[in-house]
Amino acid sequence: MEKQPRLLASQLLLKNSLFEVSLNRVLLTWKEIATKKKRVSGGIHHPFKVGTSHGVSVSEILAVRELDVDSETKDDGRWQKMPQKSTEAYPYAFTVSYVERAWQHRWRCSDVTFHCLEGALCQQWVQTIREQLTALTSRPKHLLVYINPYGGKQQGERIYEQKVAPLFTLASISTHVIVTEHANHARDHLRTEAELKKYDGVVCVGGDGMFSEMVHGLVSRTQRDNGVDQNSPEEKLVPCTLRIGIIPAGSTDCICYATVGINDPVTSALHIIVGDAQPMDVCSVHHNNTFLRYSVSLLGYGFYGDVLADSERKRWMGPARYDFSGFKTFLTHHYYEGTVSFLPATDILGTPRDKTRCRAGCFICQHNGQLYSEDHQPLFLLPEYKGGWRVIRGKFLAINAASMSCACPRSPKGLSPAAHLADGTTDLILVRKCSRFNFLRHLLRHTSKYDQFDMNFVEVHRVRRFRFTPRYCQSDSELDLRENGKRLFSQICRDHPACSCSPAYSSWNCDGEILPHAAIEVGLVRIKGKILDENLLQSAQTGVKVHLPFGQ
Ligand SMILES: CCCCCCCCCCCCC/C=C/[C@@H](O)[C@H](COP(=O)(O)O)NC(=O)CCCCCCCCCCCCCCC
């Protein structure tokens, strides 16, 4: 083992909560060693100006612990800086674990050990750092964790146990872990039995479907606890105080990807620990005034709906099921007739084609999000307001509503690259009937730098609300056939691509779950009282705060 340098903790500078550790030159030499494997001569004790590259801000310190210098440093499987054998000069030491940014938005937990001359100094360091950490109110202390063992590559439990739990333990976060046993287990548990008062956050270990299910459970529980009826679209929802974190363990994980910039469990866990916050829009989906589900990522009819319907029967394939079903759906190339009516968002900044990218602290989100609060009753919400609605009839290959960019590994820029996470709007993308070749060009542009909207059969609108009615209204009997999955005619046609007739309807893909109805009304959801800050349903991870800006 290389002769390891010794880091001397000389003095503690606490300046406006930026915890600056004035380290001696040895750290710099240490960094050089780490990069250039240079041997270090005895460290010259020389506190140097701490630039951000060497300062560690309190908000990114995960933990601090005294090191028992005499005994061998217990090897907890993590690479530690081993102090020199001859520690008679520095009998005291402590280790700081902090967030280190790596490439492509990755975060890693790094340790650095400091040696002190006297015990009192060491104590003072550890004590002060601990006090600073305790003072950070935005950090979760008790988390309720739901693991979906079934989603993605069915690795949810392993991912949590191996990559996330050790970090939560390091950060002294207590957790109650529930491994779900069936679909909607998390939603029902959240809606009924979960004692939410005991926690300051819930964590979803799964994909977008699981996250959407937990949003559903949490929002339903809050409305029930506050006596609000979810079914009436006009009702204002009460926001929840809890936060939802996401550990990516699903197939698409676009919610995690679009908020963190990468699907990496360790990065997500670290974001949860430091209590980051980023707002997010939520759509409520109704059918004939009956509440169906919330959507936070994609509401897709036609192509994405059919891909999902076909892939549900191939879950054993894991994430690859989407590519297989995608290919099959592409070949069947079904279009669907219907009427889309929508309310364009007019008084906002930004358009779906303005090349902006929504990032943490996004100005457009803050500006547009401010527009909706209790006292400011937007004109178009009044029942008598008829202005502004636009109606488009036609034959569509796909109707997609993206409340966020839906960026994911398959499509790094996403379905709607300039969509904002918390601007109170959703981007309605209409892809009209066109040739397979043109549709393929459109799909391919999702993975290249070309503009997927710049095609004459594609149009995109930034909307507040929208409705879809299939041309052939679903009779109840037809609905029953659909519901118990018989779908006689469309199924026969669907299974025989040679058949020219197109089935009357597709299914709605709501965050990866199939909706039972084709005719739906969708709107961004409203909360009671002031918005922003205190009244947001937040997510502990990268602030996936479920931002409920205004009424449906
Ligand atoms: C030819 C290559 C074309 C690549 C086209 C890439 C478009 C991908 C857009 C991705 C949109 C993702 C929206 C996310 C929705 C999720 O909420 C939702 C649930 O996520 P979960 O599984 O984590 O619970 N995910 C989904 O609904 C999955 C949608 C994935 C669609 C993949 C489509 C693949 C298309 C392949 C077409 C191949 C045609 C090739 C013809 C020669």
Ligand SMILES: Nc1ncnc2c1ncn2[C@@H]1O[C@H](COP(=O)(O)OP(=O)(O)O)[C@@H](O)[C@H]1O
């Ligand atoms: N234990 C379970 N058994 C079966 N289905 C489950 C279980 N837990 C959750 N589910 C369902 O699996 C669906 C997909 O989960 P998700 O984590 O999104 O995986 P994927 O990303 O592969 O779709 C969720 O909507 C949820 O209702």
Ligand SMILES: [Ca+2]
């Ligand atoms: Ca949005």
